[in-house]
Amino acid sequence: xxxxxxxxxxxxxxxxxxxxxxxxxxxxxxxxxxxxxxxxxxxxxxxxxxxxxxxxxxxxxxxxxxxxxxxxxxxxxxxxxxxxxxxxxxxxxxxxxxxxxxxxxxxxxxxxxxxxxxxxxxxxxxxxxxxxxxxxxxxxxxxxxxxxxxxxxxxxxxxxxxxxxxxxxxxxxxxxxxxxxxxxxxxxxxxxxxxxxxxxxxxxxxxxxxxxxxxxxxxxxxxxxxxxxxxxxxxxxxxxxxxxxxxxxxxxxxxxxxxxxxxxxxxxxxxxxxxxxxxxxxxxxxxxxxxxxxxxxxxxxxxxxxxxxxxxxxxxxxxxxxxxxxxxxxxxxxxxxxxxxxxxxxxxxxxxxxxxxxxxxxxxxxxxxxxxxxxxxxxxxxxxxxxxxxxxxxxxxxxxxxxxxxxxxxxxxxxxxxxxxxxxxxxxxxxxxxxxxxxxxxxxxxxxxxxxxxxxxxxxxxxxxxxxxxxxxxxxxxxxxxxxxxxxxxxxxxxxxxxxxxxxxxxxxxxxxxxxxxxxxxxxxxxxxxxxxxxx
Amino acid sequence: xxxxxxxxxxxxxxxxxxxxxxxxxxxxxxxxxxxxxxxxxxxxxxxxxxxxxxxxxxxxxxxxxxxxxxxxxxxxxxxxxxxxxxxxxxxxxxxxxxxxxxxxxxxxxxxxxxxxxxxxxxxxxxxxxxxxxxxxxxxxxxxxxxxxxxxxxxxxxxxxxxxxxxxxxxxxxxxxxxxxxxxxxxxxxxxxxxxxxxxxxxxxxxxxxxxxxxxxxxxxxxxxxxxxxxxxxxxxxxxxxxxxxxxxxxxxxxxxxxxxxxxxxxxxxxxxxxxxxxxxxxxxxxxxxxxxxxxxxxxxxxxx
Numbered sequence: 028x029x030x031x032x033x034x035x036x037x038x039x040x041x042x043x044x045x046x047x048x049x050x051x052x053x054x055x056x057x058x059x060x061x062x063x064x065x066x067x068x069x070x071x072x073x074x075x076x077x078x079x080x081x082x083x084x085x086x087x088x089x090x091x092x093x094x095x096x097x098x099x100x101x102x103x104x105x106x107x108x109x110x111x112x113x114x115x116x117x118x119x120x121x122x123x124x125x126x127x128x129x130x131x132x133x134x135x136x137x138x139x140x141x142x143x144x145x146x147x148x149x150x151x152x153x154x155x156x157x158x159x160x161x162x163x164x165x166x167x168x169x170x171x172x173x174x175x176x177x178x179x180x181x182x183x184x185x186x187x188x189x190x191x192x193x194x195x196x197x198x199x200x201x202x203x204x205x206x207x208x209x210x211x212x213x214x215x216x217x218x219x220x221x222x223x224x225x226x227x228x229x230x231x232x233x234x235x236x237x238x239x240x241x242x243x244x245x246x247x248x249x250x251x252x253x254x255x256x257x258x259x260x261x262x263x264x265x266x267x268x269x270x271x272x273x274x275x276x277x278x279x280x281x282x283x284x285x286x287x288x289x290x291x292x293x294x295x296x297x298x299x300x301x302x303x304x305x306x307x308x309x310x311x312x313x314x315x316x317x318x319x320x321x322x323x324x325x326x327x328x329x330x331x332x333x334x335x336x337x338x339x340x341x342x343x344x345x346x347x348x349x350x351x352x353x354x355x356x357x358x359x360x361x362x363x364x365x366x367x368x369x370x371x372x373x374x375x376x377x378x379x380x381x382x383x384x385x386x387x388x389x390x391x392x393x394x395x396x397x398x399x400x401x402x403x404x405x406x407x408x409x410x411x412x413x414x415x416x417x418x419x420x421x422x423x424x425x426x427x428x429x430x431x432x433x434x435x436x437x438x439x440x441x442x443x444x445x446x447x448x449x450x451x452x453x454x455x456x457x458x459x460x461x462x463x464x465x466x467x468x469x470x471x472x473x474x475x476x477x478x479x480x481x482x483x484x485x486x487x488x489x490x491x492x493x494x495x496x497x498x499x500x501x502x503x504x505x506x507x508x509x510x511x512x513x514x515x516x517x518x519x520x521x522x523x524x525x526x527x528x529x530x531x532x533x534x535x536x537x538x539x540x541x542x543x544x545x546x547x548x549x550x551x552x553x554x555x556x557x558x559x560x561x562x563x
Numbered sequence: 564x565x566x567x568x569x570x571x572x573x574x575x576x577x578x579x580x581x582x583x584x585x586x587x588x589x590x591x592x593x594x595x596x597x598x599x600x601x602x603x604x605x606x607x608x609x610x611x612x613x614x615x616x617x618x619x620x621x622x623x624x625x626x627x628x629x630x631x632x633x634x635x636x637x638x639x640x641x642x643x644x645x646x647x648x649x650x651x652x653x654x655x656x657x658x659x660x661x662x663x664x665x666x667x668x669x670x671x672x673x674x675x676x677x678x679x680x681x682x683x684x685x686x687x688x689x690x691x692x693x694x695x696x697x698x699x700x701x702x703x704x705x706x707x708x709x710x711x712x713x714x715x716x717x718x719x720x721x722x723x724x725x726x727x728x729x730x731x732x733x734x735x736x737x738x739x740x741x742x743x744x745x746x747x748x749x750x751x752x753x754x755x756x757x758x759x760x761x762x763x764x765x766x767x768x769x770x771x772x773x774x775x776x777x778x779x780x781x782x783x784x785x786x787x788x789x790x791x792x793x794x795x796x797x798x799x800x801x802x803x804x805x806x807x808x809x810x811x812x813x814x815x816x817x818x819x820x821x822x823x824x825x826x827x828x829x830x831x832x833x834x835x836x837x838x839x840x841x842x843x844x845x846x847x848x849x850x851x852x853x854x855x856x857x858x859x860x861x862x863x864x865x866x867x
Binding site: 031032033034107110111114118119120122123124125126127129130133134135136137138139140142143144155158160161164183184185186187210213214215216217218219220221224234235236237238245250346347348350351354367381382383384385386387388389390393395397398400401402404405432433434435436437438439440459460461 | 591594595596597598599600601602603604605608611614615616617618619620621622623624625643647649650652653654657661727728729731732733734735736737803805806809810812813814816817818821823824826830831834835837838840841842843844845846847848849857860861862
């Protein structure tokens with residue numbers, strides 16, 4: 028489509044791309060990452076795939092939505108969407124977010140203050156369709172035209188010029204997954220409008236009414252977790268085997284007896300990890316075990332139900348799945364009669380179980396929930412473990428997971444630990460509650476279909492990659508080993524993919540990991556370096 | 564136009580404003596409690612608020628008293644309401660127009676308030692020593708409001724027409740709103756500079772409304788201004804310009820509402836009621852049939 032993209036264009040010329048992502052237009056990166064010819068090219072979507080799947084937004088296919096075979100099928104989806112549009116604004120179906128959504132519907136003044144706060148919009152070179160208000164304005168105009176009484180009649184006055192058709196909904200579905208839901212835009216909005224929430228609600232409409240959701244989040248995510256126990260596919264036998272293996276491995280490696288207890292009743296702490304850690308970063312749950320045992324904490328892991336996997340992808344796209352998973356997390360904790368649940372290093376797990384689900388944990392579903400950040404701070408400064416910060420004498424920077432920092436306000440505990448244990452700790456700019464998302468937020472880190480990873484790394488993660496490089500700008504070469512501390516599984520997955528994509532370990536000596544790995548690395552009792560300077 | 568018709572029209576437009584503004588605000592107030600959706604920074608967090616920290620930074624936070632600072636919250640609100648802090652920090656280009664635009668409106672509202680007071684005093688036959696001072700000060704205030712407001716509104720109109728960032732999201736209604744406010748300031752300015760005894764006429768009009776008597780005839784420029792002001796007021800509750808009310812909800816009931824659920828508390832009671840509502844979402848995995856409520860849906864075994 029030529030010329031500047033207008034809001035109403037979303038429903039026009041459905042066989043064309045609404046706006047193509049052009050690598051030349053992306054926000055520049057510092058050397059040596061500024062040479063386009065040295066960067067891996069984007070995976071091409073083959074013509075036969077385009078015949079099967081919808082590809083009409085930006086040339087990126089994250090959702091693999093099949094093309095309808097008949098016009099009647101298209102019509103049915105459009106009608107379902109129209110129904111969902113109404114349900115989103117009803118008390119019965121959407122009391123969960125009706126108030127903030129109504130406010131976002133009626134009071135945006137279009138000042139575009141949010142645009143410069145959005146890492147995706149800025150990294151894309153200010154691409155109009157990634158402007159936080161673009162998606163929101165499409166939704167507003169659809170509501171004005173098709174939900175508000177007399178909307179079609181008044182459309183010329185209200186500017187409700189978006190047509191509800193197959194092109195609109197297929198593009199809007201994909202566009203709902205071009206936002207990390209990091210809410211940085213909401214933070215700067217003078218009125219308090221939340222464009223991230225609108226993307227979230229659109230995802231809910233597609234999932235809860237049409238049954239459309241990314242496979243990685245739904246079938247392979249929440250559905251699998253509710254069926255088997257974990258979105259990784261591990262059942263309770265496998266997870267126990269894997270953790271036992273981690274314990275043995277780390278016992279051998281560190282010379283310390285590592286043991287992770289299971290299903291102990293009445294303990295102080297039920298620790299719930301993102302189960303992805305157990306498979307992708309086994310040193311993380313291992314480090315937790317080392318720290319908790321060294322500090323003499325009475326703790327357990329749980330193998331019952333779904334409590335060995337703290338993920339709750341429902342947070343990103345579906346309130347029903349969110350509630351089902353949160354209730355199951357709590358029910359096992361109740362059964363074990365633990366004093367509190369502690370969230371492992373997983374941002375969205377924090378947000379889902381500590382705050383978003385808080386108000387549905389009524390009556391006897393109440394269990395206290397706490398972040399591992401505060402527990403770790405308490406341990407580190409308790410004097411129960413002896414540390415030697417000189418063991419961490421390399422450049423360290425901290426990535427702030429949006430779900431822990433901007434959304435929960437847990438900012439300082441992890442910093443106090445890093446300042447205490449890492450002599451060369453330095454902040455990114457900006458940081459804390461003003462941080463930029465890693466680009467993997469809202470489920471993107473586990474989404475990799477077609478060319479979505481290329482977009483996720485090159486566009487969504489671009490601002491974070493630049494921030495990481497800038498934080499280490501005083502020692503840019505590979506001869507100095509540097510560590511990005513990312514205390515969140517999904518953020519780690521995204522940062523891993525970015526560092527690998529750009530070859531940042533080889534070119535700049537940058538690797539990444541969690542917070543507990545740095546804590547264990549600084550323990551006097553751990554003789555060998557715990558951090559491995561390799562890409563994993 | 565006869566005085567009686569002017570009186571009736573004025574009452575009608577003011578009544579539309581009051582009723583519509585109250586209804587729209589009550590509607591927002593009565594929306595159900597939502598899931599927690601707070602967003603840092605929350606300024607009422609004592610000491611932590613300055614960097615965006617929350618009570619969740621405390622080890623076993625539920626065992627500690629909540630430390631909140633009303634002063635910090637009020638200071639934040641004052642900076643936002645008076646100086647448009649968020650716009651200053653994040654959208655400076657627009658602030659240069661938005662700030663005078665809003666200050667112009669604030670001053671105009673203050674003038675309206677003074678006229679109401681003067682009208683009430685006049686209706687009660689009170690003419691205190693402050694009246695002379697007000698009569699002198701009113702034109703100055705109106706002048707300040709109209710100059711600032713005109714500059715701001717004109718700047719915003721031009722920005723929306725020519726700034727590519729803003730143009731795409733600007734609807735005809737949004738443009739109409741700005742032009743209406745511009746008209747309010749321009750007519751006010753014209754009335755001020757072309758009408759002798761501006762303050763006297765305006766306060767006599769307000770006093771007549773209080774007495775429910777046909778108001779005295781206004782000079783044409785002032786009459787136009789008063790008409791625009793009344794139309795603006797009547798239209799205001801139906802527009803996005805009610806965001807000054809919405810902001811209370813977006814800040815206090817969304818961003819800054821980090822109240823945890825307490826057993827037996829008001830939140831639990833309201834949520835328990837909301838959970839009883841039937842669900843009609845149609846996707847198969849939801850398993851709704853229009854009869855099952857949220858509790859049924861969330862606790863039953865998942866359809867495979």
